[in-house]
Amino acid sequence: MGALQLVPSQDHNNSVRQSLRELMLIEVATLNTEGLRRALKKLSEVQAWVDSFHVHLTRRLQEISAVSQAVLPEQVLTSASGMTRSDARRELKRVEILNEFPQLESALQVGAVSSAHIDIVARNMNSFSTEERVHIAQQSEWLANVATHSTPDNFSRAMKQAVMRLTSHNELERLEQQRRKTWLRHWVDRDSGMVCMHGEFDPETGLSFVGKLQQVVNRLFHEHTPSTCPEGEARARHLNALGLIALVQQSGETNSRTTAHQRAEISVVIDYRTLVQGLHSDTVMHTGTDVQIPIDTIRRMACEAKIIPIVLSTAGAVLDLGRSSRLASRQQRQALEAMHATCAVPQCQAPVGQCQPHHLTFWNSGGPTDLNNLVPLCATHHRCVHEGGWKLTLNAATREVVVRQPGSNTLPP
Numbered sequence: 001m002g003a004l005q006l007v008p009s010q011d012h013n014n015s016v017r018q019s020l021r022e023l024m025l026i027e028v029a030t031l032n033t034e035g036l037r038r039a040l041k042k043l044s045e046v047q048a049w050v051d052s053f054h055v056h057l058t059r060r061l062q063e064i065s066a067v068s069q070a071v072l073p074e075q076v077l078t079s080a081s082g083m084t085r086s087d088a089r090r091e092l093k094r095v096e097i098l099n100e101f102p103q104l105e106s107a108l109q110v111g112a113v114s115s116a117h118i119d120i121v122a123r124n125m126n127s128f129s130t131e132e133r134v135h136i137a138q139q140s141e142w143l144a145n146v147a148t149h150s151t152p153d154n155f156s157r158a159m160k161q162a163v164m165r166l167t168s169h170n171e172l173e174r175l176e177q178q179r180r181k182t183w184l185r186h187w188v189d190r191d192s193g194m195v196c197m198h199g200e201f202d203p204e205t206g207l208s209f210v211g212k213l214q215q216v217v218n219r220l221f222h223e224h225t226p227s228t229c230p231e232g233e234a235r236a237r238h239l240n241a242l243g244l245i246a247l248v249q250q251s252g253e254t255n256s257r258t259t260a261h262q263r264a265e266i267s268v269v270i271d272y273r274t275l276v277q278g279l280h281s282d283t284v285m286h287t288g289t290d291v292q293i294p295i296d297t298i299r300r301m302a303c304e305a306k307i308i309p310i311v312l313s314t315a316g317a318v319l320d321l322g323r324s325s326r327l328a329s330r331q332q333r334q335a336l337e338a339m340h341a342t343c344a345v346p347q348c349q350a351p352v353g354q355c356q357p358h359h360l361t362f363w364n365s366g367g368p369t370d371l372n373n374l375v376p377l378c379a380t381h382h383r384c385v386h387e388g389g390w391k392l393t394l395n396a397a398t399r400e401v402v403v404r405q406p407g408s409n410t411l412p413p
Contacts, residue, residue, distance in 0.1 A: 012110050016049045048111035055105065059095045093122045100125075100137045103144035113144070116152040124159055153349035160292055161283070172294055178202035203293040214353065216250070217243035222327065233379050236354065269338045270295075286341045287353070325369050328357035332369070336376050343378040344392075344401045350378035358382055360392055372396040 019042040026039055061073040077088035097118055098105040104121065107113040121143065125133055147155050184199030201209060217239050221229075229238050271284040278295060287293070328336075336357060343350040344358075355376035361367030375394060377385065384390045389406040 013049075016046055016111075019043075019045050044114065045111045048108060048114055051115040052105075052109045054091065055095055055098060055108070058091050059099075062092070062095060090119065090122075094118045097122045097125065100133070101140040101143060103140045104147065107144045107148050112148040114152065117147040117150075117155055120152060120156045120159060124156075151347070151349075157349075172296055175202060175204065175294055175297060179205070204297055207287055207293060210353070213240060213243050213247060216247050220246060232383065236379055269341070326363050328369060328374060332371060332374060333357060335371060336374060339399050340376050343381055344375035344394075344399075345377065345381045345403055346401065348378060348381060350380075352376045354378060356382060358385065358392075360394055375399075375401055 023039065023042055023046065028039075031039060058073065058077065061071070061076055065071040065073050073092060074085065074088045077083055077091055078085055081088075083091070094115065098108070101121065104113065104118060108115070108118065125136065143159065146158050150158060179202040182199075182201050182205060184197065184201075186195060186197045188194070189196050200206075220243065221239050225235075225239075226242065228242075229235055268287050269284060271282075273280060274283045274285055274295065285295070337352050340352045340355075342348060342352055343355050355378050357374045358377040359367040359369070360373050360375060363369070367373050372394065375392065381390070385392060391404040393402045393404070394400075395402075
């Protein structure tokens with residue numbers, strides 16, 4: 001594969017100028033869906049140019065600070081741009097990443113990738129050793145090619161899979177490093193008076209914690225939503241907070257010995273070849289979340305019964321409930337997690353662990369609680385179906401969903 005030829009040209013600069021002129025003349029209130037789509041595409045082209053120019057300015061700041069200790073890049077960025085310190089640090093990190101991956105910078109300059117792609121590389125590189133960073137930096141051309149043909153979400157997934165294959169021999173060592181980096185801090189926000197928390201947990205501990213939290217949330221709020229709960233996307237966050245409080249209170253009321261009932265239930269979807277032989281080019285392995293853990297750790301956790309293996313066949317648990325129950329059973333939820341890594345709506349990257357089972361033919365309209373009538377939907381798309389008039393059709397064999405929006409044939413790609 002030859003080197004990418006992504007060099008900013010005068011034609012590209014003219015295109016950016018033309019897009020900016022057109023955007024300035026747009027009457028937003030008159031736009032329909034297709035007009036909004038075109039405007040957003042032009043805006044992304046202009047934004048890519050702005051992000052690229054910001055990189056050049058930030059790099060120049062770093063060059064000046066290297067010879068003058070009086071110049072602090074982070075301070076200049078926050079005071080001149082009005083950005084937060086975390087935004088300034090992210091901007092400095094982008095320059096660092098683009099220094100290591102020059103092909104990505106060329107792609108950014110012509111608008112072939114966005115700053116979100118660069119931030120994904122930065123997040124993945126954070127936990128690597130110097131040797132690993134050098135090894136992955138040699139894949140700069142491959143990364144740029146994948147990024148230019150992927151949405152940020154798809155690029156993130158592709159990079160994680162590639163990194164897992166490149167560094168699989170160090171997976172357990174990295175997990176041990178992540179355990180040592182686990183942390184949690186809490187503080188009181190001066191403006192709101194709310195108690196805030198922020199932390200990071202190693203994948204194994206974090207996955208177990210999230211699984212137990214989801215178990216508590218489902219047990220407490222599966223059939224009854226508290227009156228304090230807001231609508232929309234804030235609902236899940238509110239229930240998670242209440243679940244965490246209940247989990248801490250429950251822990252204080254029980255002894256230190258963990259019973260089978262108290263253990264978190266986590267579904268891991270993994271193909272048989274990977275489970276037996278290790279990672280390969282067609283590996284399938286996900287937990288219903290964005291958490292990535294080594295195969296050896298999955299095997300150990302399975303031996304300790306902290307992970308429930310799922311086999312989809314005609315035998316085993318009853319997965320079709322017909323009209324006997326409105327709510328999906330635990331086994332049905334696990335089956336959906338095995339068949340869908342994300343929300344069932346095409347291109348939505350919300351992890352399946354954050355979704356809820358949805359009746360394609362509504363329960364109130366006589367729809368059964370059967371797998372061929374259930375798909376996982378995130379909060380946003382669940383609302384689109386129930387309140388926005390979206391119609392979903394499921395191919396039961398492939399589990400692919402076709403979306404029809406009001407006034408259109410299918411969901412645009």
